[in-house]
Amino acid sequence: MPTLRDVAKLAGVSHTTVSHVLNGTKRVRPEVADRVWAAVETLEYRLNRPAQALRRGQSHILGLVLPDLTNPFFPGLAQAIGLAARKAGYALTLVDSLEDKTVEEEGLSRLAEEQVAGAIWVPVGDYVPPPFPVVLVDRTAEGTDGVEADHFLGGQLQARHALAMGHRRVGLLSGPQSLRSARLRREGFLAEAKVGGLEVVWEEEVPFSLELSPKARARLRAVREEVTLVVAANDVIALAALEVLREAGVQVPEEVSLIGYDDIPWATLAHPPLTTIRQPVKEMAEAAVALLLRRLQEPEGEAVQIVVPVTLVPRGSTREVRR
Template sequence: MTKSRGPTLRDVAERAGVSTATVSFVLNDTKPVAAATRAKVERALAALDYRMSPSARALRTGRHHAIGLLLPDLANPFFPLLAQAVTESAWARGHAIVFASSRADPAEEAEALAALEERADGIIWIPGGIAPTRLPTRPAVVLDRPSPALIAYDSISADHYAGGAAVAALVQRLGHRRIGLLAGPATSPSAQSRCAGFLDHAEGLEIVWRQEVMFTLDLPESAAAVLADPRIDVVVAANDVVAIGALRVLRGLGCAVPGAVSLIGFDDIPWAALTEPPLTTIRQPVAELGDRAVAALLDRIAGRDGPAQHHLLPVEVVERGTTRQHTARAA
């Protein structure tokens, strides 16, 4: 039994009453086509259910009409949230997304960049660390984690430093004075920027302890030990995942949140509103981050020259149930 072939470019052209070249112009968007003619071709394409293979399009135009998205990991729920925002923006602009994860490993990140460059017209990149071992050769936009090592690339990020400063202001307004700081990893530019913003604006606050942790729910024993410190009024966490991990530890210690100690996260992932009590946090503008990154990358793919542009988007304090006004505790 012979397999029936799919519709060809000539089939579409005959149905639309145009030349095959005109159909090609519409498919590849390589030359202007009158609106009425384009509409006829698009109706013919839909009627015949014509599909051009991505490889054929890339061979004809040199373009994949796909964007690479390189994430440092998939365990942190903030990154899939950001990936969804990028995907929706890319699809709205007629581009597919090719995903890769580096697992925050420099060697895997270099391999992933090379693989994406073969399959995509440009790359949106959330670096795994401060000093990558390989840089993209195709157009690229750094998302969420700008750093001095990547200053040559456009970047889109929430204002992590301002977010850290906002946490300090919230702590001061609530009357807390003694802080337990669960700082993020030193390899994360965003975590370091948040920490710097907090510390630079921590006038009148006492940092009782500062513990560096990875972005994970499973906090190390050293973090669990310092969370038992009865001197602290509030725990400031590097992100929501760490904050939720801390909430779990504090509950296991019999430490009431926010009765005995307040708790603040960062990101406003969907889980933050579902904890008990709901988590006070700093909200990042996820949809705008994804949309701005896609728009910037497509501009570069289209040939925009000029120096790299760096955009910091504002963040927002979201007060929920894990914080309250400080009252002196009995000895």
């Protein structure tokens, strides 16, 4: 079995340098790091992460547990968290829970076995504390460190844009109300709609996915006779709605406007480009990593909840209604 010194010899560096590269404990020149990782691959050297963690008293690995990597919002969040973690000297272990509570529990158990220092987590369902420090993102819980966008404000901004464009009758594709983020978006929208006299003619609760229910699809096919704007709880739902409208021969925004939420990369590639609410992913990621590192330094400190603002991004999928 190859040793650390074998890797060092093949890479032409000291075993101390190899240790720094593998553990992220000290910055080395990129060309040196490349030689070390090439030697690791050639020799098929395997790190014993749990043993390392026990020797040091704390690992330099963070867990990241996300619910659905098919939703483009989460890969973007993962990349931003990975960059922030690397800057702080930590590696990242990713778990995709597939929106499945059992898979999520298995992933959390594996992170515990790997002795991660802590984890950043977007829970699938109710929050149950794992045996290591965590920061919840997007779907926060009381008494636990968390970072989320101002979803209530996001719903308000959707309604304000609708009113500013002269819309008075809308259809609402609300997200799963079991999730705090979806509930807050809906509550913010309905509160502002009530103040401004915006009528929600119909509402369908749908998952945060491209799979719309038959009833939601039927609503969209008959949209001309009922509403002038469709409001979606996220961009993936909005893109699914856009496809149904296109299949039904409904022109967006000439006949019906459409607005989403998240500002995923696909939003600008849609035809027309999607009006949406932008979540500040980079700021959320950096805040989550900083909060987790603070928790590692102050295990008994008070829980901190951070709410970051969102912004409206108007594009071609909405237009002013002629009075």
